[in-house]
Amino acid sequence: MTNPAGTGGRLSLAERASYGFGDFGYSLAYNMAGAFLLYYYTNVVDLPAAAIGTIFLVARLLDAVIDPLVGIAVDKTRTRWGRMRPYFLFTAVPYVGVFIATFSVPDWSQGAQLVYAFLTFKALGIIMSLGSIPYTALMPMMTANPADRLKLGGWRSIGTSVGVILGTAATMPLVEALGGGDEAKGFLGTALLFSALSLFALTMLFRNCHERIEDDAAPAAFRVLPAVRQMLGNRAWLVCFAFCLLYFIRFGAMLGLTIFYAKDVLQKPWLIPVMLPMVSGGLLIAAFIAPPILTRTGLRKGCIGAIVVALALFGAMAALDHQADWQIGSLSVPPLLLPYFAFSVVTSITITGIxxxxxxxxxxxxxxxxxxxxxxxxxxxxxxxxxxxxxxSALAAFVLSFAGYVPDAVTDAARADIRSAYFLVAGGLLALQALVVWFWPMDGDWRERPRPSA
Structure with missing residues (x-):
């Protein structure tokens, strides 16, 4: 194994920043779709929520087959640009092109629109896989230094947070400004603008980030099934997989439901561009505080501690959402915003951990x-x-369907169902995350332990 960076070589600021650009490039489109595609399909295109929930679920479950195939292809790739970097170069334009098409549903029959929605959403996921899988694989190839990896994770969190800020807080103001009252036109214009930013970011990723650690023991031709069995026997990978899965189930549900929680439960639509950016603000702050915290505590204890604090803050938020607004000068501030923002910061520590x-x-x-x-x-x-x-996202859509949600005639029963789901689903998933990460095997002097039996 060649290792020019080794555990002692350090990465330059340009390399670390460009690695963060990569997550921005991929997550900007992904976060806009995650936050607003349900709204776009149901309120702009007027498609049924239950059908959209099914599209989200089926399209992404297919990734359980597609993503491993992409991963195998990446491990078999050998080019003059390296193994990972060609994917950044050749998928950037198709990725943003399909992203634009996703927010350009034609004025066809409802059945044809549902087929179009499925095909574009699925294509977006496939091309995302072709870029994001090599992107994740690039980090352990850039350096073996644990401190540099935590810094890369921090820069990636910065890229994620900026992508979430633009993909959530800026989306609706841009839709209004670019659409002039026509939301369909506004969403298309916003997608075009975000596509240009993503192309720039992915270009910087390709230009500045290089593979320094090569696995000479893994030839381009290898047997797939034994490799998959070895992966499934890797306890560290299993814990990371389950922890990440639970994190994004919660994140996707909260991202989708926060719009309806603010607009219909709290009946304060102005909170949508306040609460959604707080998630990204939490990611941005956590990008700086997570590396020193996790270096000191280790990944297992640090993530569990963050989750325990997050559960307490989420409980405080639930207790405060019926309270009268605080008057700060001429501003009326809902008291739940303080624990909500703190919750966003604390839970974001775990994404750097992931x-x-x-x-x-x-x-x-x-x-x-x-x-x-x-x-x-x-x-x-x-x-x-x-x-x-x-x-x-499917859970969010199914909650709306179960609640009998009608955009122009929201009942008190529907509001109660949305509120209950918002808190109970997220709280339960956080508790499961804490249980999963308890089994993380790599804190301490793990290399000194006996290897598990095959």
Missing amino acids: FSMAAASVDYQQWLHGVRYEGLLSSGISTSTKVGMAIG
């Missing part, structure tokens, strides 16, 4: 079996991200 777990699980794979298979292992984490978001 990025580091994904890279560390490659080291664990090499320790167990002598090979790394960065692409294959990263494909599983990509699958957990997208399937988690799909299940979460």
